[in-house]
Amino acid sequence: MATVRIDQKRRALVRAVPDTYTDALSRYFGTGPTSIENARLTHSKYVEILESNGVEVTILPSDNNHPDCIFVEDQAIVIDGHVLLPVAGHESRRGEQPPIAEFLANSLEGHQIYSMHSPAMMDGGDILRLGDLFFVGRSTRTNDKGIQELKELLDRLGHELRVIDIPSHALHLTSIASAPSDNLILVPEGYISLEAFGDLPNGCELLVMPEKEVYGCNTIGLENNKVIIAEGYPVVKSKLEERGFETITLDMSEIRAADGSLTCCSIFY
Numbered sequence: 001m002a003t004v005r006i007d008q009k010r011r012a013l014v015r016a017v018p019d020t021y022t023d024a025l026s027r028y029f030g031t032g033p034t035s036i037e038n039a040r041l042t043h044s045k046y047v048e049i050l051e052s053n054g055v056e057v058t059i060l061p062s063d064n065n066h067p068d069c070i071f072v073e074d075q076a077i078v079i080d081g082h083v084l085l086p087v088a089g090h091e092s093r094r095g096e097q098p099p100i101a102e103f104l105a106n107s108l109e110g111h112q113i114y115s116m117h118s119p120a121m122m123d124g125g126d127i128l129r130l131g132d133l134f135f136v137g138r139s140t141r142t143n144d145k146g147i148q149e150l151k152e153l154l155d156r157l158g159h160e161l162r163v164i165d166i167p168s169h170a171l172h173l174t175s176i177a178s179a180p181s182d183n184l185i186l187v188p189e190g191y192i193s194l195e196a197f198g199d200l201p202n203g204c205e206l207l208v209m210p211e212k213e214v215y216g217c218n219t220i221g222l223e224n225n226k227v228i229i230a231e232g233y234p235v236v237k238s239k240l241e242e243r244g245f246e247t248i249t250l251d252m253s254e255i256r257a258a259d260g261s262l263t264c265c266s267i268f269y
């Protein structure tokens with residue numbers, strides 16, 4: 001999930017699909033990608049959608065030694081121009097970070113960059129931002145020490161952090177929830193207790209989706225009430241449209257096959 005507010009989504013970093021993508025990790029939604037060509041097609045449509053909605057996109061070259069390298073969201077946490085570089089929760093993904101860190105250091109000159117240190121670990125995919133309120137998933141990828149380091153940064157920035165336990169059949173918090181706007185969270189039935197989100201600020205609410213549309217709960221909210229959604233989740237689509245959102249649909253099947261969702265493929269900065 002983007003860790004920036006909707007109005008801060010001006011620039012995004014993505015990373016090209018490597019030749020080794022069919023070796024990407026897949027344990028949750030996915031049974032493993034089968035077509036690199038289709039993954040590349042989806043990825044280029046993803047970039048096109050962002051660009052046609054006014055986002056300046058930079059594409060980092062892929063890294064064949066890291067089949068999961070397109071999932072850049074996990075590798076850097078950008079909050080109000082500050083960057084926290086987490087220790088990725090899966091050891092095989094730890095070498096993905098250096099080019100991303102270097103790019104952000106050059107692009108966000110003058111801003112503070114903090115590096116997390118093991119045994120703390122965290123995937124950026126465990127963070128969800130609702131306006132100025134943050135949620136973090138405690139998951140197989142994000143531990144208490146990692147959460148403590150994120151909290152220290154958020155304390156300095158004056159933002160509140162709430163912790164949500166992620167069930168063992170889900171990868172990340174953002175695999176099952178997202179904020180299509182700064183006052184709405186999409187969340188599926190049957191994964192997280194709604195109480196875990198606590199009292200939301202005035203005007204904010206949880207929109208509960210059927211359990212079978214869990215994958216569709218990952219969306220990317222953009223300015224002008226637009227939201228990118230995965231193809232094939234009709235309830236998510238109609239509920240968002242009822243609320244006045246303009247939905248932009250993308251076939252995510254080859255990304256889902258590696259447990260990736262819409263938000264995983266970009267870092268807004």
Ligand code: CIR
Nearest residue numbers: 025071073125258259260264
């Ligand atoms: C992994 O297991 O790490 C990748 N195959 C999928 C990462 C998805 N990232 C995300 O939800 N932020």
